[in-house]
Amino acid sequence: MKLQIFETNDFLELCYLLIDESTLETAVVDPGMMKEHKRNEVCDFIESKGLKVKYILLTHAHLDHAAAAEDLAKKYGVEVYANMSDAELAQNLPDQAMRFRLPVNLKPLKFDKFLNDGDILMLGDERIEVIATPGHSMGGLMYYVPESGFACVGDTIFQGSIGRTDLPGGDFYTLINTIKEKVFALPDETVLFSGHGPSTTVLREKQMNPYVR
Ligand SMILES: [Zn+2]
Numbered sequence: 001m002k003l004q005i006f007e008t009n010d011f012l013e014l015c016y017l018l019i020d021e022s023t024l025e026t027a028v029v030d031p032g033m034m035k036e037h038k039r040n041e042v043c044d045f046i047e048s049k050g051l052k053v054k055y056i057l058l059t060h061a062h063l064d065h066a067a068a069a070e071d072l073a074k075k076y077g078v079e080v081y082a083n084m085s086d087a088e089l090a091q092n093l094p095d096q097a098m099r100f101r102l103p104v105n106l107k108p109l110k111f112d113k114f115l116n117d118g119d120i121l122m123l124g125d126e127r128i129e130v131i132a133t134p135g136h137s138m139g140g141l142m143y144y145v146p147e148s149g150f151a152c153v154g155d156t157i158f159q160g161s162i163g164r165t166d167l168p169g170g171d172f173y174t175l176i177n178t179i180k181e182k183v184f185a186l187p188d189e190t191v192l193f194s195g196h197g198p199s200t201t202v203l204r205e206k207q208m209n210p211y212v213r
Helices: 036-048 069-076 084-091 093-099 172-181 202-208
Strands: 002-007 014-019 025-029 052-057 079-082 120-123 126-132 141-145 150-154 191-194
Touching (some): 002 036, 014 036, 014 191, 025 120, 036 069, 052 069, 052 120, 069 079, 079 084, 084 093
Parallel strands (some): 025 052, 052 079
Antiparallel strands (some): 002 014, 014 025, 120 126, 141 150
8 A cells, every 4th residue: 555645734744645556545544734725735646646535534533633524525525434432522623723723714523434443444455454542532543554564543652752632532541551552562563654743663662652661
């Protein structure tokens, strides 16, 4: 599976396109674009490559990850997938924008499909495994692609750091437990693509991450 990365907004959030190269089926993970030119960047890429968007997948429903989810779902006639425990956060996108004093006009977001721990999504012949990762938000999910050896982990873990837990739905001990029990259960060589900043690997974080000892 091929990965295309876009920086989407002032939070430097990263939107990932997961592309099955043989069928061009594509999953859009965390489309946090808040401005039209940023949305266009992603959409122009999708259209210029002839990609067939199949899913909009959210690792969680903070606005910097979910702002363009509904726009893209409508545009490509697909559904927004996320965990039910983040449904309230999604409903509150306008409040989240106010809280950060962002001059963006967001509507409440409604998920079309609920994903749970252990669900499998197919992209071409490749499996995307859905793994529940609560802690940064209650409904946190990561998307693990075992054949390609990577996972999109949202804001659960970063290179040398972890997600903040002071936002609604966050809980520090739950997050640490998630990292130890779920993220570190993946093979050591798995590449972790976070919602912000550079990628890392499971092994690197096991050895270097100061928050998880
Ligand atoms: Zn977040």
